[in-house]
Amino acid sequence: MSIESVKSAPQATSAEPTGSAEPTNSTEPTGSAGPVLQVRNLRAYIGTPRGVVRAVDDVSLDLDHGQALGVVGESGSGKSVMARAIMGLMPGRSACSGEVLFQGRDLLSLPRRQRAEIWGKQIAMVFQDPGRSLNPVVRVERQLTEGMRRHLGVSRTEAHTRALDLLREVGVPDPERRLRNYPHELSGGMRQRVMIATALACEPTLLIADEPTTALDVTVQRQILDLLRRVQRSHGMSMILISHDLAIVAGRTDRTAVMYAGRLAEAGSTGEVFGAPRHRYTHALLEATPTLTHERHSPMRLITGSLPDPTDPPAGCRFAPRCAHADAACSEPGPTMASVGADHQVACLRPAQTGTENLTGGELVGR
Numbered sequence: 001m002s003i004e005s006v007k008s009a010p011q012a013t014s015a016e017p018t019g020s021a022e023p024t025n026s027t028e029p030t031g032s033a034g035p036v037l038q039v040r041n042l043r044a045y046i047g048t049p050r051g052v053v054r055a056v057d058d059v060s061l062d063l064d065h066g067q068a069l070g071v072v073g074e075s076g077s078g079k080s081v082m083a084r085a086i087m088g089l090m091p092g093r094s095a096c097s098g099e100v101l102f103q104g105r106d107l108l109s110l111p112r113r114q115r116a117e118i119w120g121k122q123i124a125m126v127f128q129d130p131g132r133s134l135n136p137v138v139r140v141e142r143q144l145t146e147g148m149r150r151h152l153g154v155s156r157t158e159a160h161t162r163a164l165d166l167l168r169e170v171g172v173p174d175p176e177r178r179l180r181n182y183p184h185e186l187s188g189g190m191r192q193r194v195m196i197a198t199a200l201a202c203e204p205t206l207l208i209a210d211e212p213t214t215a216l217d218v219t220v221q222r223q224i225l226d227l228l229r230r231v232q233r234s235h236g237m238s239m240i241l242i243s244h245d246l247a248i249v250a251g252r253t254d255r256t257a258v259m260y261a262g263r264l265a266e267a268g269s270t271g272e273v274f275g276a277p278r279h280r281y282t283h284a285l286l287e288a289t290p291t292l293t294h295e296r297h298s299p300m301r302l303i304t305g306s307l308p309d310p311t312d313p314p315a316g317c318r319f320a321p322r323c324a325h326a327d328a329a330c331s332e333p334g335p336t337m338a339s340v341g342a343d344h345q346v347a348c349l350r351p352a353q354t355g356t357e358n359l360t361g362g363e364l365v366g367r
């Protein structure tokens, strides 16, 4: 996609398929219920004064019904833009191509009105900062019931009862009183619980949670993350849980996709990706997360170097400039995702052999 197409796209809805000649990063579905979401060759480019940011650059992945997918990667790797592109919520001067098939319908080529029907009802999002997602001048009750009244057509009384049930389900005490509160009258953790209740209100098929606990203290973070996993399972929803922190995703997802500089580096079952990582970037991320490797008393090892310029990424492996194992071949265009296990793919020409080298191994623990 050229800067011209980015410039000419008022919203992220340029759906012309790319027929990509570039490598495809793909993950295979694992569950038996079939895919709820199939992302195919997704590109999301953003026009900026310093050039076109290739925030998401040819990503493909599948998510099955009732499955939780973690998307991890350091800050700037393209996780949030991917989530926004899936939702069709890209900023101006941006363009998307590829396919985002939600229950078989391509969201990128749907007219905006039809997409709006899906938002909130079938796909809901929980953002990092509930203070910004909740309307500060609207009481909790209206924020909770508006979606269900519009999308489900329930009466005011029914919506009230359901709102109380939802608040109880997400652990909000004294729900009658909370319904009358404005968001600023609630603590950060309570606001995030209300946000989750709002997201659940229309019984969505897919919940996208983008760094849902970053603004919260550690104890509350854990409670909210465990709540998300519990409701995802009890409601039989699919979930995409986005975080730069691997400890958040471990133990709370069925599958994990590792993003680096707009591309997938590795994907597969969470147990495989975290327990037997093959991509050097995944190794580096894990080693920078000592709580997962049980090296609780060792100093945190940081990944040296930084992400490539997103307006001019390397033609070959984007991690190669930071990788101790890279050779000349790693600068050639590619690499593509290749299967290294029943549910495990990696985009690396020199993948780690054992998946455990430099790691202490052992059972993974989520924070």
Ligand SMILES: Nc1ncnc2c1ncn2[C@@H]1O[C@H](COP(=O)(O)OP(=O)(O)OP(=O)(O)O)[C@@H](O)[C@H]1O
Residues within 6 Å of the ligand: 046, 047, 048, 053, 054, 055, 073, 074, 075, 076, 077, 078, 079, 080, 081, 082, 091, 243, 244, 310
């Ligand atoms: N509105 C925007 N305008 C210009 N560039 C943007 C915009 N939003 C994101 N980007 C760029 O797109 C790239 C991917 O950003 P993104 O926010 O998706 O990363 P991320 O992995 O979600 O990071 P974080 O964990 O910090 O949210 C980055 O280079 C970022 O600077």
